[in-house]
Amino acid sequence: MAGAGRENGAMDATTQAVALLRELIRNACVNDGSPGSGREERSARTLEGYFAAFGVDVELVEPEPGRVSLVVSIPGTDPSAPTLALVGHTDVVPAVADAWTHDPFAADLVDGVIWGRGALDMLSLTAAYAVIAREVAETPLSGGLVFAAVADEESGGALGAEWILKHRPELLRVDAALTESGGVPLRAADASTGEPGPVRGVTVTVAEKGISTRRLKVRGVPGHGSTPYGSVNAAVLAARAIERIAAHPSRAVIDDLWPRYVAAAGFEPDLASRLMTPATLDEALSELGPLAGLVHALTHTTVSPTIVHGGDARNVIPGAADVVLDVRTLPGVTPQAVDALIIDALGDLAPRITVIGEADAPASYSATDTPLFEALRASIADVYPEADAVPVMAPGGSDGRFLRWAGIPTYGFGVLSERWTHAEARRAMHGNDEHIDVASIEATIIALRGVVHRYLGSPAAVDEAKPAPSANV
Numbered sequence: 001m002a003g004a005g006r007e008n009g010a011m012d013a014t015t016q017a018v019a020l021l022r023e024l025i026r027n028a029c030v031n032d033g034s035p036g037s038g039r040e041e042r043s044a045r046t047l048e049g050y051f052a053a054f055g056v057d058v059e060l061v062e063p064e065p066g067r068v069s070l071v072v073s074i075p076g077t078d079p080s081a082p083t084l085a086l087v088g089h090t091d092v093v094p095a096v097a098d099a100w101t102h103d104p105f106a107a108d109l110v111d112g113v114i115w116g117r118g119a120l121d122m123l124s125l126t127a128a129y130a131v132i133a134r135e136v137a138e139t140p141l142s143g144g145l146v147f148a149a150v151a152d153e154e155s156g157g158a159l160g161a162e163w164i165l166k167h168r169p170e171l172l173r174v175d176a177a178l179t180e181s182g183g184v185p186l187r188a189a190d191a192s193t194g195e196p197g198p199v200r201g202v203t204v205t206v207a208e209k210g211i212s213t214r215r216l217k218v219r220g221v222p223g224h225g226s227t228p229y230g231s232v233n234a235a236v237l238a239a240r241a242i243e244r245i246a247a248h249p250s251r252a253v254i255d256d257l258w259p260r261y262v263a264a265a266g267f268e269p270d271l272a273s274r275l276m277t278p279a280t281l282d283e284a285l286s287e288l289g290p291l292a293g294l295v296h297a298l299t300h301t302t303v304s305p306t307i308v309h310g311g312d313a314r315n316v317i318p319g320a321a322d323v324v325l326d327v328r329t330l331p332g333v334t335p336q337a338v339d340a341l342i343i344d345a346l347g348d349l350a351p352r353i354t355v356i357g358e359a360d361a362p363a364s365y366s367a368t369d370t371p372l373f374e375a376l377r378a379s380i381a382d383v384y385p386e387a388d389a390v391p392v393m394a395p396g397g398s399d400g401r402f403l404r405w406a407g408i409p410t411y412g413f414g415v416l417s418e419r420w421t422h423a424e425a426r427r428a429m430h431g432n433d434e435h436i437d438v439a440s441i442e443a444t445i446i447a448l449r450g451v452v453h454r455y456l457g458s459p460a461a462v463d464e465a466k467p468a469p470s471a472n473v
């Protein structure tokens, strides 16, 4: 790994980030969206303590009791220089301890790997952001830096990033921002040996799919459970509707980002060319193994039936049933197009089913011809000298969308070590035995340090091969 000459500083910062990460995991800010979830106040206090005595402006906001987000603002020395926000969340999704080989909230550190819920999504990144922010607090750069550790990302952000941008927008008044996902190293296998070659690309998330929610109101005819023949059972109709929707093909769409990803991802040439054509892409999915779901999601508007309710008495044929659909839209897909897709899938069931639109949030996108993206590209090369930044879309949502909607160019950025593949990173998010390796935290710190120095305006500091100022703290 590159970074020679800054290794002392990076190691020390890495040690700090690992310690912070373990504390954040142990705080167990589990957010399942129910009342009393999250209680992110604990991690806000941990981070407040980390910045104590550094003379920085720390603001805590608490839209509901216990749902605390922390915002640290570090002014730059030049008011005309660009400003950057590093936005991490502190909440995590639940974990079923029985299915883990490590206690999900013990933050075990074994052989250079930290185990625990949130290790990858995204407490390791939040910890790395904090460490970099404290370095900047010690030695300010030309531009100002904001570090935000926000609540509630895992159940939609209404009590975290979205709340801040709505009610306290001055806290996140910046020119650009970084947040989660991205950082996956992409490498092709060597044609002769089959061994993985050098890392040629690292993903940077520049876009997120849109999220639409639809509720199907299924109408049957109530009757006695003892005489089903000829009945119009809403549960049976709902089951048919779900099968049709799940089996309904949506058209593959190749956007601007897709060819750049395919070129960097290391597919063998014949497969790569089939993945580039809508007509052949769907058939190629079955050859992609654990990457198939991701590739499908990045090239299609998808519909997942997620909640089903019907009937309330054992002996009554239900006259009504409800089905909730989680729809993830590609850029440019309108709410009307979502309705049309569902009605088309329902076919002759449509007269018995009303499709109700419950929410529509469009896809979000940040351009890649920006100074911050250039800084990301150069800083990736600090870690992987032969790698370029590969802009990708994320199939799921993050706080990045609120920032983009507020007009702030936002990228999902960190840098994972060579042990990670795209499929493995996807599997580990919200999965059992979530973990992160110390090497990935170190790579992220090196890259983030490069980004803040390049973007906030202290290029000389990047070239100077001296330990970072925090080395003795």
Ligand SMILES: [Zn+2]
Residues within 6 Å of the ligand: 089, 121, 122, 153, 180, 398
């Ligand atoms: Zn996350």
